[in-house]
Amino acid sequence: MTDRRAFLRGASVLLGSASLGQVMAAFAAGPRKPTFFSESDLELLRTLVDVILPATDSPAASAADTHYFIDLAIPACATPAAQKTFRAGLAAFGTGYAKLTPTEQVAKLKARADKDIELGYEQSFFKILKDYTLVGYFLSEIGATQALAYIRVPGGYQGDLPLAPNQKAWAI
C-alpha cells in the first residue's frame, strides 16, 4: 500500500490542477461578451437576476456574473422547448425593464411569476429563469462562499452541532 502521506500528496496534486487558474484567467481576459443572447437581452438578464437575488448581506447575483452563467448554460443545458420559452419570455419583458423603478420591477416580475408558476417547467419563463439564476449564483464562488457556507474539504463529519449565530446554510 502507498502510505497516507502519498495520498495526501495526491490530493494536493489535484488541488493544484489548472482549473482555478483557467477560471481566473478567463475573468482577467477583459469585458465579457454574451455568446447566446444579445447585448440587450444580457442587460435585461442582469436586471432580472438582481431583482431575484439582490445585494443583501452578500453580493447581488450580477456580482457573481449570474447573467453570464445563464448566457452559457441555457444553450448548453436547457432543452430546445425550454430555450424557446426562455427567449420568448425575455422578448415579452421588453427593453424598458431596467429603467423601471425598483418597485415597478418587482411588480412586473411578480405578475409574471403569478402567471407562470402554474405552468409546467418547460412552458414557464419564470421557473426557468429562477432555476438558472439560483444555480448560477449559489454555486458560484461568491454565492457559495459569501451568501452561503461552503467548505471544499470539510475534513470529516460532525452530525449534531448547535446552530451557530447567523449560520448560513451549506451550499452543497
Place this chain on the structure above:
Amino acid sequence: MTAANTFDAIVVGSGMSGGWAAKELTEKGLKTLVLERGRNIRHVVDYTTALKDPWQLPHNNRATTADKAAQPIQSTLYLYDQSTKGMFVDDNKYGYEQAQPFNWYRGYHVGGRSLMWSRHVFRYSDIDFGANGREGIGIDWPIRYADIAPWYSHVERFIGASGDNPKLPQLPEQILQPPFEMNALEKHLRARMEKAFTDRKLICSSVAVLSREHNGRGPCQGRDQCARGCPYSAYFSSNGVTLPAAAATGNLTLQPDSVVHSLIYDEGKSRVTGVRVVDVNTLKTTEYFARVVFMCASTLNSTGILLNTRSARFPNGLGNDSGELGHNLMDHHNGGGATASFPGLKDRYYRGRRATSMYIPRFRNVTNREEKFLRGYGYEVYTSRGSWTRGVDSPEFGADFKNEITRPGGWNLYTEGYGETLPYHDNRIWLSHDKPDQWGIPRLNISMSYRANEHAMAQQMKDDAVEILQASGFENVQGFNRPVTPGSVIHEMGTARMGRDPKTSVLNSHNQIHAVPNVFVTDGSCMVSSPTQNPSLTYMALTARAVDHAVAQMKAGAI
C-alpha cells in the same frame, strides 16, 4: 501459445470482484492477467474532478443536453453530473437490446463500478441463504452462513468498513470501525421509532467508508463526492485498495482496453485454456492462456461471455448443461417509501457531508410469516435541513427570499425501501446474434419484470414508512409507491446461479462451472436469490473464497 501470452490465472474484469480475484490470486503467487474492457483510471491522479468546486465545473456542475443525448440512460442516475459523467459509459457506444425496459448503469474502466458504488456492505444471514430452500422458490443456495462467514471477515479486515452492529439475526455481526455520527433528527427518529416499534431499529449503515484511518487510508474527509474518486482513499475501490495490493506482489499484469470476446474451450481436455481478446482500439484479436479463469466482468457481461463461448460440447453457452445460463435475472426494487418534514430541532445543524445513509434493517418475514409476500426490505434513510434549492420551485424572490433561503431551512427526511426480488426463470438475458457490437460480439438482450410478490412488498414499504414517520412526530408525511424500471437499483444479479445439482445450476458451491472446473464466476452472476441487503460485500467474499478453493485444487492437480 507464447510465453508472453501465458499466465497462471486470467481475471476478466477489474471491478469489485475482479480486484479481489486479482489480489487473492497474486498474493498466492499466481502470475495473473487482469483484462479490463475500458480505459485505465489510475488511483488519485486520474480523479480529475475530485476536488473541483461547483464553479470550476462546466455550468456549475449541471449536465448538458449533449451529455444526456450521449448518455441517455446513465444520465438518469442520481449520481450523474459534470463531475461524474466520465465514470459512466456512452450508452450509444455500448448499446444493448431491451425486450423489456432495463436501465443498465455501467462504468467501463479499471475499477468498474467500485468507483461509483453506494458503498453499503452488509452481510447476508442464514435467513437469506436458507430462504429459497425453505420456501420452495428457485433452488436452494449450496452454501450457508458458516461457509462464507470467515470470508466476510477476511474482506472486512482488508477493505475497512464503518457502521453500527445492531445485533440482529438478519444482520450478522461485522468487523466495523465506529459509525459516523447521527444528526439531531436521526437521533430523534431512532428514539421515537424504537419506542413505538420493538422490531425496528435505526442504525448507521455499514459502509466501506473509513471513519478512522485504516492501513494508511482515510479517514473520510466529509466531501460526499465519492463517485468522482477519492483522493484520500477513504472508501473502498479496486483502484485504491485491491489492485494496488495485487500490483505490490509483482505478479499482476493489468491490461485495459481489452474486450473479452469468448473463452477458449478445449474439448479434449474438457477445460478452458484461455480467452479471446479484442483490442478496443485496433480491433485485433489476441489469445491469452492460463490454467484458471475468473469471470468478474459484472453480472450481465460475464454471462454474456459464457453464452458467446459455444462449442460442440456446449452449443448453448459454456457450462450451460442446465439451460439456466442467462436465466433468473434479479435486481432489487426501491419504489416504496416516504418523504416528511419535522417541525422542531431548529437549533441543531451539522458540519461536513456524510457519505453514508441511515438504515432501518429488514423487519418483515424475520420472525413472523407475512401473508402478502415473501422476503423483505430494509430502508435507507436520508435527512437534511433545507438548502437554497428549496427556493427553486417557489414563486418568491427578492431580499427577504434571499435571506430566508440562505439560512438553514426546516428538517426533511427521505426514505425508500430496498426489497428482495424473487428469481423468475423468464427474467433473463440472451445474445442478439444478428446485432453484433463494433467488436463483433453479439449484443445482449435483457428481459426482466417485477411480479406480484414485489408489487405487494412495495405497497407495504410505503405503508410502513408512513406509519413509522407518523408515529415519530413527523409532519407532511407523503408515502409513495413508484414504478421501478428493472436495473435501476444497479444490483443486477443471477443468470449463472450456484447450486448443488448440475441439472439446475451453472456453478457449484465454490463458484466453479460444474462441467468446466477451471472457470470460476464470482461476480453477481452467481446469485441464487437477491437478499435485501446490498450485494457487493458478498461478491467480494465469494471471490476470495473461490480463489482459495481454486488454488488448493491447482496444487492438488485437480485443475
